[in-house]
Amino acid sequence: MVDLINKKKCGEAHTQEEISFLINGMLDGTIPDYQLSAWLMSVCFQGMTFDESAILTMEMAKSGDMLDLSCLGDCIIDKHSTGGVGDKTTLIVVPLLAAAGCPVAKFSGRGLGFTGGTIDKLEAIPGFRTALSTEEFLSQIKNIGAAIASQTANFTPADKKMYELRDVTATVNSIPLIASSVVSKKIAAGANVIVLDVKCGSGAFMKTADEARELAKTMVEIGKRAGKTMCAVITSMDQPLGNTIGNGIEVAECVQVLKNEGPQDLKELCLYLSAMGLVKAKKARNINEGKNYLEKFLQNGKAYEKFVEIVKYQGGDVEYIENPQRLSETQFAFEVVAEEAGYVQSLDALTAAKAAKMLGTGRDKKDDPIDYRAGVLLNKKIGDKVYKGDILAKIFANSIEQGNKSREILVQAFKLSKNPTEPTPLVVDVIE
Numbered sequence: 467m468v469d470l471i472n473k474k475k476c477g478e479a480h481t482q483e484e485i486s487f488l489i490n491g492m493l494d495g496t497i498p499d500y501q502l503s504a505w506l507m508s509v510c511f512q513g514m515t516f517d518e519s520a521i522l523t524m525e526m527a528k529s530g531d532m533l534d535l536s537c538l539g540d541c542i543i544d545k546h547s548t549g550g551v552g553d554k555t556t557l558i559v560v561p562l563l564a565a566a567g568c569p570v571a572k573f574s575g576r577g578l579g580f581t582g583g584t585i586d587k588l589e590a591i592p593g594f595r596t597a598l599s600t601e602e603f604l605s606q607i608k609n610i611g612a613a614i615a616s617q618t619a620n621f622t623p624a625d626k627k628m629y630e631l632r633d634v635t636a637t638v639n640s641i642p643l644i645a646s647s648v649v650s651k652k653i654a655a656g657a658n659v660i661v662l663d664v665k666c667g668s669g670a671f672m673k674t675a676d677e678a679r680e681l682a683k684t685m686v687e688i689g690k691r692a693g694k695t696m697c698a699v700i701t702s703m704d705q706p707l708g709n710t711i712g713n714g715i716e717v718a719e720c721v722q723v724l725k726n727e728g729p730q731d732l733k734e735l736c737l738y739l740s741a742m743g744l745v746k747a748k749k750a751r752n753i754n755e756g757k758n759y760l761e762k763f764l765q766n767g768k769a770y771e772k773f774v775e776i777v778k779y780q781g782g783d784v785e786y787i788e789n790p791q792r793l794s795e796t797q798f799a800f801e802v803v804a805e806e807a808g809y810v811q812s813l814d815a816l817t818a819a820k821a822a823k824m825l826g827t828g829r830d831k832k833d834d835p836i837d838y839r840a841g842v843l844l845n846k847k848i849g850d851k852v853y854k855g856d857i858l859a860k861i862f863a864n865s866i867e868q869g870n871k872s873r874e875i876l877v878q879a880f881k882l883s884k885n886p887t888e889p890t891p892l893v894v895d896v897i898e
Contacts, residue, residue: 526650529624533656544657551669552706564612590714594782667703669815708732712841714793808882821876
């Protein structure tokens with residue numbers, strides 16, 4: 467292991483055998499954490515070639531259970547987002563593609579940070595089961611075309627171990643390590659068409675478009691070498707996606723979009739990501755054709771019906787989908803009121819996320835409790851006209867103290883100007 471640390475420290479590339487030795491030693495405990503930490507820091511400084519990244523990814527994918535989805539058909543779609551503020555696209559993309567006849571196998575995670583992950587959002591629906599056995603997962607996709615579940619305990623254990631070390635050694639922000647972590651889970655999950663949504667901006671892990679492009683190119687290249695059909699859509703996260711930040715409140719917004727209502731930016735991005743899945747699955751010739759085809763399932767209610775079906779199959783109380791306002795019922799409500807007139811020049815996603823977390827929407831450690839009902843509703847976004855006294859946002863809280871602190875933070879997210887400002891285009895780039 468000392469030789470491997472020194473080799474990477476000098477900027478040299480590892481062989482298949484060396485990376486396999488490293489992963490096996492990490493899993494069986496023969497390589498101590500302090501040596502692995504030194505190696506991770508060397509990777510942070512020196513990077514990895516695409517070949518190395520692909521080998522590392524496959525070794526991590528093979529370290530645990532690997533799902534065989536061949537019984538579901540020739541083309542199974544999966545979608546992954548690198549995460550952002552108000553990012554609830556999975557809850558729309560999955561039923562939308564399933565309504566269009568494309569099987570979707572989606573494993574999701576819990577969130578660390580400002581709001582919960584997809585699994586947390588779904589668990590805001592009383593009774594919703596996210597822990598499915600492999601048999602239940604496959605059976606549900608066979609029967610209704612889609613399932614969204616939490617990862618099994620033996621899913622990419624090498625990635626879990628490596629991430630725990632990265633988290634405590636300031637080596638999280640290494641692009642080869644991020645890419646290998648994400649793609650290893652996608653490969654283990656078994657789908658053969660993978661659409662990535664790589665966020666960039668103040669509310670994203672990647673702050674600039676160039677960083678996002680580098681990560682996207684690395685992930686797509688790894689996927690290609692693993693025999694997957696893959697693409698990455700780089701999307702803006704300078705302001706929150708949609709109008710809600712939280713858990714239950716985001717599910718309620720997804721229900722709106724699935725009923726062909728709700729905010730235009732969220733609807734547009736979900737149509738784009740879903741259409742990209744159709745294009746890569748050779749079910750549509752181009753994005754516009756795919757979007758036009760998919761929009762019909764929002765208009766005729768089929769996408770909404772598919773979501774209800776998913777909720778029923780996984781034990782969720784459908785009454786909360788039929789009456790989604792119940793998902794954000796809290797003891798207290800607060801308002802952020804405009805003190806002057808103008809136009810919203812900026813709405814900082816990171817600041818808005820901090821305001822939401824003050825309410826208990828997120829966690830610092832994986833076993834921290836979260837408040838499923840608390841959240842933020844944004845009434846104004848970039849470019850919107852504002853009059854003095856207008857309500858910029860509403861805050862739903864279960865504590866007066868939390869609500870007041872959240873309001874103090876949230877008001878700082880809004881900046882007004884005298885002239886209208888155009889928001890950044892939602893889709894920044896596409897890497898294929």
